[in-house]
Amino acid sequence: MPYARPNRNGPTIKDIAAALGVSHVTVSRALNDSPLVTEETKKRLREAAASMGYIPDAAAKQLRGGRSNIVGFILPDVENHFFSAIARVIAETLAASGMQLVLSISEDDPDLELRHVRSLCEARPKGIIITPVVNMHRETADLLANIPCKQLVRRHPLVESDVIVSEDKTATRLAAQRLIDLGHRHIAYIGNGSETLSTGADRAEGFYQAVWAAPEVKATIKLGPPGPGHGYETAIELLTDPKRPTAIVLGSALFTIGTLQAIRETGLEVPRDISLIGYDDPDWFKVWGAGITTVALPIREMAMMAASLVGESALEPALEPAITSIDGTSCKRLTFPVNLVQRGSDRQFRDRNQEV
Amino acid sequence: MPYARPNRNGPTIKDIAAALGVSHVTVSRALNDSPLVTEETKKRLREAAASMGYIPDAAAKQLRGGRSNIVGFILPDVENHFFSAIARVIAETLAASGMQLVLSISEDDPDLELRHVRSLCEARPKGIIITPVVNMHRETADLLANIPCKQLVRRHPLVESDVIVSEDKTATRLAAQRLIDLGHRHIAYIGNGSETLSTGADRAEGFYQAVWAAPEVKATIKLGPPGPGHGYETAIELLTDPKRPTAIVLGSALFTIGTLQAIRETGLEVPRDISLIGYDDPDWFKVWGAGITTVALPIREMAMMAASLVGESALEPALEPAITSIDGTSCKRLTFPVNLVQRGSDRQFRDRNQEV
DNA sequence: TTTCAAAATGTTCACGTGTACCTTTGACCC
DNA sequence: GGGTCAAAGGTACACGTGAACATTTTGAAA
Numbered sequence: 027m028p029y030a031r032p033n034r035n036g037p038t039i040k041d042i043a044a045a046l047g048v049s050h051v052t053v054s055r056a057l058n059d060s061p062l063v064t065e066e067t068k069k070r071l072r073e074a075a076a077s078m079g080y081i082p083d084a085a086a087k088q089l090r091g092g093r094s095n096i097v098g099f100i101l102p103d104v105e106n107h108f109f110s111a112i113a114r115v116i117a118e119t120l121a122a123s124g125m126q127l128v129l130s131i132s133e134d135d136p137d138l139e140l141r142h143v144r145s146l147c148e149a150r151p152k153g154i155i156i157t158p159v160v161n162m163h164r165e166t167a168d169l170l171a172n173i174p175c176k177q178l179v180r181r182h183p184l185v186e187s188d189v190i191v192s193e194d195k196t197a198t199r200l201a202a203q204r205l206i207d208l209g210h211r212h213i214a215y216i217g218n219g220s221e222t223l224s225t226g227a228d229r230a231e232g233f234y235q236a237v238w239a240a241p242e243v244k245a246t247i248k249l250g251p252p253g254p255g256h257g258y259e260t261a262i263e264l265l266t267d268p269k270r271p272t273a274i275v276l277g278s279a280l281f282t283i284g285t286l287q288a289i290r291e292t293g294l295e296v297p298r299d300i301s302l303i304g305y306d307d308p309d310w311f312k313v314w315g316a317g318i319t320t321v322a323l324p325i326r327e328m329a330m331m332a333a334s335l336v337g338e339s340a341l342e343p344a345l346e347p348a349i350t351s352i353d354g355t356s357c358k359r360l361t362f363p364v365n366l367v368q369r370g371s372d373r374q375f376r377d378r379n380q381e382v
Numbered sequence: 383m384p385y386a387r388p389n390r391n392g393p394t395i396k397d398i399a400a401a402l403g404v405s406h407v408t409v410s411r412a413l414n415d416s417p418l419v420t421e422e423t424k425k426r427l428r429e430a431a432a433s434m435g436y437i438p439d440a441a442a443k444q445l446r447g448g449r450s451n452i453v454g455f456i457l458p459d460v461e462n463h464f465f466s467a468i469a470r471v472i473a474e475t476l477a478a479s480g481m482q483l484v485l486s487i488s489e490d491d492p493d494l495e496l497r498h499v500r501s502l503c504e505a506r507p508k509g510i511i512i513t514p515v516v517n518m519h520r521e522t523a524d525l526l527a528n529i530p531c532k533q534l535v536r537r538h539p540l541v542e543s544d545v546i547v548s549e550d551k552t553a554t555r556l557a558a559q560r561l562i563d564l565g566h567r568h569i570a571y572i573g574n575g576s577e578t579l580s581t582g583a584d585r586a587e588g589f590y591q592a593v594w595a596a597p598e599v600k601a602t603i604k605l606g607p608p609g610p611g612h613g614y615e616t617a618i619e620l621l622t623d624p625k626r627p628t629a630i631v632l633g634s635a636l637f638t639i640g641t642l643q644a645i646r647e648t649g650l651e652v653p654r655d656i657s658l659i660g661y662d663d664p665d666w667f668k669v670w671g672a673g674i675t676t677v678a679l680p681i682r683e684m685a686m687m688a689a690s691l692v693g694e695s696a697l698e699p700a701l702e703p704a705i706t707s708i709d710g711t712s713c714k715r716l717t718f719p720v721n722l723v724q725r726g727s728d729r730q731f732r733d734r735n736q737e738v
Numbered sequence: 739t740t741t742c743a744a745a746a747t748g749t750t751c752a753c754g755t756g757t758a759c760c761t762t763t764g765a766c767c768c
Numbered sequence: 769g770g771g772t773c774a775a776a777g778g779t780a781c782a783c784g785t786g787a788a789c790a791t792t793t794t795g796a797a798a
Contacts, residue, residue, distance in 0.1 A: 035528065038754055049778050054756060062776065084504040085450065086754035088441040089783050096484070104473070110466040117460070117487045121494070126501060128452070129485040131473045138477070145482060148440040172391065254665075286669040309610075310666045313642040394784055405748045410786060418746065442784035445753050741798075748791070753784105761778070767771085 037078045046074055057082070088150065097336050098146040100130045100139060100156040102252070107308035108279045108325070109157070112178070115329035116155065123337050125152060132159050134252055140166045147173065153336025158182035160220040160252070178332045181224035181359075189352065189359045190332050194225055195232035197321040197364045201275045201303040202236035202245075204319075204366060209375035210273040210301060212244040213237065216260050216285065217277025219249025226252075229277040246271055257284025265292040265300070272300060272375055279306035282318075301372035316370025324362045331360060393434045402430055413438070444506065453692050454502040456486045456495060456512040458608070463664035464635045464681070465513070468534070471685035472511065479693050481508060488515050490608055496522045503529065509692025514538035516576045516608070534688045537580035537715075545708065545715045546688050550581055551588035553677040553720045557631045557659040558592035558601075560675075560722060565731035566629040566657060568600040569593065572616050572641060573633025575605025582608075585633040602627055613640025621648045621656070628656060628731055635662035638674075657728035672726025680718045687716060 039057070043050040048071070055063045056071035057080075063071075088094045097120055101109045117127045128151070130142035139159045143166050146154060153174040158181070167184035175187040198215065205213050215233045220226040230249060237245040246264065250256035257280060264270055265288055276282055282304050289296060296302050296315060304311060304320035311318040327345040347360040395413070399406040404427070411419045412427035413436075419427075444450045453476055457465045473483045484507070486498035495515045499522050502510060509530035514537070523540035531543040554571065561569050571589045576582040586605060593601040602620065606612035613636060620626055621644055632638055638660050645652060652658050652671055660667060660676035667674040683701040703716040 039756095040754075050754090051756080051779085052777060054754095055777090058756080064776070067776085081500075081503050083445070083506065083754055085441040085444040085506065086783090087756080089439070089445055089753090089785095090755045090757085091783085094441065104460070104466045104470045105463070107461070107463070107466075110460045110463075110469075113466075113485065114460045114487060117485055121486070121498070124501070126484050126486070126505070128482050129469065129473055130477070130482070131470060142477070144437075145480070147437050149482070150439065150441065283665045283669055286666075290669065308666075309639045310664075310670070313639055313646065314666070314670055395786095396784075406784090407749080407786075408747060410784095411747090414786085420746070423746085439784055442753090443786085445755090445783090446785045446787085447753085739798100741796100743794105743796095745794070746792080748789105750787105750789080752787090755783090756781105758781090759779085761776105763776085764774095766773090768769105 036081050038083070039075075039080070042071065042075050042078060042080060045078070046071065093150045093152050095124060096126045096128050096149055096151045097333070098128045098130060098142075098149075098151050098154040098156075100132055100142050100146075100154065100158075102132050102134045102157060102159065104129065104131060106280060108306045108323070111325045112329040115326050116333045119330050119333035120337055125337055134159050136161045136163050136166070139163070140169075143169050152338075155332045155336055156185070158185060158223070160223055162222075174336055176332050176335050178328065179225065182222060186355050186357055188335065188357050189224075190328050190335075190347070190362070191224065191228075191359065192323045192328065192362045193364050194228035195235065197305070197323075198229045198232035198275060198277060199236045200232075200364070200366045201321055202233050204368075205273040205275065205301060205303065205372060206236060206240050206243055208273075208301065208372060210271075211242060211375070212246070212269070212271040213273045213275065214246040214248065214264050214271040215275045215277060216248050216250075216257060216264075216281050218252035218256070218280075220252070226277075233275060233277070244271075252278065252280060254280045254284055257281030258288050259284070261285040261288030262292065265289065265294060270300075273372065274300065274302050276302070276304050279304070279308070281305075286314075296371050297373040301375070303366075303372055307367060311369070314371075318371040319369045320367050321364050322367045323364055328362050331362075392437050394439070395431075395436070398427065398431055398434060398436060401434070402427065449506045449508050451480060452482045452484050452505055452507045453689070454484045454486055454498075454505075454507050454510040454512075456488055456498050456502075456510065456514075458488050458490045458513060458515065460485065460487060462636060464662045464679070467681045468685040471682050472689045475686050475689035476693055481693055490515050492517045492519050492522070495519070496525075499525050508694075511688045511692055512541070514541060514579070516579055518578075530692055532688050532691050534684065535581065538578060542711050542713055544691065544713050545580075546684050546691075546703075546718070547580065547715065548679045548684065548718045549720050550584035551591065553661070553679075554585045554588035554631060554633060555592045556588075556720070556722045557677055558589050560724075561629040561631065561657060561659065561728060562592060562596050562599055564629075564657065564728060566627075567598060567731070568602070568625070568627040569629045569631065570602040570604065570620050570627040571631045571633060572604050572606075572613060572620075572637050574608035574612070574636075576608070582633070589631060589633070600627075608634065608636065610636045610640055613637025614644050615640070617641040617644030618648065621645065621650060626656075629658070629728065630656065631659050632661050635660070635664070637661075642670075652727050653729040657731070659722075659728055663723060667725070670727075674727040675725045676723050677720050678723045679720050684718050687718075 039053040040050045043053045053071050056068040104110050120127050132139040136159050140163050155176050155178050157179045162182050177187050177189045181189040217229050218226045248260045294300050304318045307320050307322040324345050347362045350359045352359050395409040396406045399409045409427050412424040460466050476483050488495040492515050496519050511532050511534050513535045518538050533543050533545045537545040573585050574582045604616045650656050660674045663676050663678040680701050703718045706715045708715050
């Protein structure tokens with residue numbers, strides 16, 4: 027014997043076969059419920075398998091049969107509630123069809139993203155769901171081209187795949203419009219800016235749309251890198267300006283904490299001194315002050331859609347996305363509606379000078 | 383030809399070998415940097431592999447060589463910041479050693495937990511990190527016994543494995559003690575109660591310890607299921623009592639939102655009417671009101687330790703755990719220190735009647 | 739040149755599973 | 769009784785990789 031079985035301590039189908047004096051093929055058939063085996067034999071073999079503690083080997087199955095039963099989800103950051111909520115739904119949906127979720131965190135770093143994609147490709151996953159990084163490497167996109175892939179939340183032009191997004195333009199437009207309706211005449215937008223990704227551009231554009239339509243409104247737009255630091259610094263800068271805005275729209279959940287921190291440090295109060303409309307809807311928005319008004323995204327529906335599409339499982343569209351095709355490709359864009367949740371962080375503008 | 387290669391579109395080492403007129407073994411050796419191949423040949427073969435777009439097959443490697451390079455993490459809930467923060471660090475640590483993280487969400491359901499463990503076992507993972515469910519099935523524990531396994535955050539007695547926990551007793555004791563020192567004479571504890579899990583019992587006991595040592599203090603203890611609903615309902619019940627407590631200690635991050643909701647609905651204010659000490663330290667604790675005083679856990683250190691242990695990688699103990707052995711087994715318990723972060727949600731008790 | 743070890747490469751096989759194809763058995767029909 | 773056919777099971781092999789063992793080539797000492 028050249029070497030002992032390296033990867034096993036439990037029995038294989040051959041062991042079961044030997045123990046019962048049948049061929050390993052019969053065991054395989056019995057366990058896979060093939061019609062080629064008598065019910066009685068099936069029962070006998072299954073009982074033996076169970077009592078011997080047989081556990082099938084996913085690697086062998088995969089080697090023989092095709093792709094594995096894993097799906098990769100590559101996302102920038104799990105600590106962000108927005109993404110952890112998505113991850114949860116994806117994991118649930120996949121588990122329901124017996125698939126497994128490999129979670130890869132890119133930290134918005136193209137190098138790390140590439141490493142994760144490489145790693146995933148080696149596992150021959152059933153599919154990959156990705157929220158792409160701003161400066162994705164071309165090699166990353168090339169690798170993804172060979173695998174069933176869906177882009178979620180963000181879209182990168184190098185990747186040819188279906189895209190599942192929310193109505194980003196509408197989201198910021200609704201937020202800005204509401205503040206305009208409340209009488210605010212100087213509104214700021216803090217978002218992440220990136221020409222290569224859909225998200226940043228769309229959200230900024232939605233904000234513009236509302237503001238352009240109201241020439242009496244002054245707008246300040248601050249785009250920056252998609253990290254939490256940007257929120258704080260930008261907000262400090264905005265709020266210490268003597269001509270500071272009276273309302274802020276956040277273009278990303280990441281900036282909320284930083285902005286709130288800045289508001290407190292500058293001695294201001296929400297909504298008395300400044301109105302605020304957030305993005306996404308983590309639990310604590312409900313209990314912060316009188317509640318934070320925000321644009322809520324249909325996370326559950328988007329994530330389920332993504333998971334169902336890569337997992338080829340049935341799908342219950344609780345919410346109907348708008349389906350459009352992407353210019354020049356055969357890919358589809360599924361856009362899910364958003365809605366503005368009104369709470370206590372925004373209110374009618376009152377001029378501080380007039381009040382005194 | 384009986385059937386075409388079912389699981390491949392890219393080239394294998396045999397294809398590369400054929401293209402360059404060498405044996406597939408030479409290719410394998412070159413790609414694995416074996417000393418048995420000339421540097422020059424290595425270079426030639428590697429370049430060919432790269433240009434042909436070769437991607438190794440993890441399943442074949444695993445089948446031949448032993449275990450896979452995946453590590454499973456079974457946790458009750460990723461949306462909970464506490465766990466998503468842990469998942470993040472585990473994923474990072476594993477990725478640094480080229481391993482992959484399979485995320486399985488048990489939702490505190492023993493059946494689901496068992497299914498996940500079964501699924502993971504089929505993948506022959508390098509190890510499993512688990513935060514066990516209260517009523518774990520015996521079969522789950524049996525399966526885990528055959529795999530390198532570490533319990534994280536919670537310990538279930540059926541599972542014989544090393545355990546990585548925080549000083550749960552100290553945590554609640556510190557919190558209660560602080561409130562006593564601030565002059566509070568009626569303190570409530572809202573936690574999750576379960577005899578089979580270490581966490582619930584330990585945290586309750588820590589609270590007891592502080593309270594017992596101060597006979598003048600009245601304590602109300604409310605244990606319930608580890609879900610967010612418990613927090614709200616219990617808090618409502620506590621706060622609508624005419625003899626309501628003047629301070630609350632939370633025994634789990636899950637209960638914070640519900641408790642804050644209840645406080646607002648009953649028209650009370652933190653810290654004027656009621657002091658509050660939380661558990662864990664999500665970002666928003668810093669910006670809620672004047673900040674939420676809380677017991678912060680060394681999440682990063684605990685998660686890194688768990689990941690390093692199952693991944694057999696080097697380990698940098700930024701924080702030194704206390705190591706004790708577990709009665710009757712050869713397993714170790716690694717206990718990490720906690721610390722009380724003082725913010726604005728607790729303050730000196732003032733009797734409302736005397737003030738008037 | 740011969741010899742012989744060391745270096746470089748090749749041949750074979752096993753890992754666990756499932757599929758294509760072959761063999762045996764026995765029931766049924768004319 | 770020979771023939772047909774279906775049921776039930778077996779044999780052989782492939783999937784991609786790497787370890788063990790075999791073979792060839794190299795190069796230097798004798």
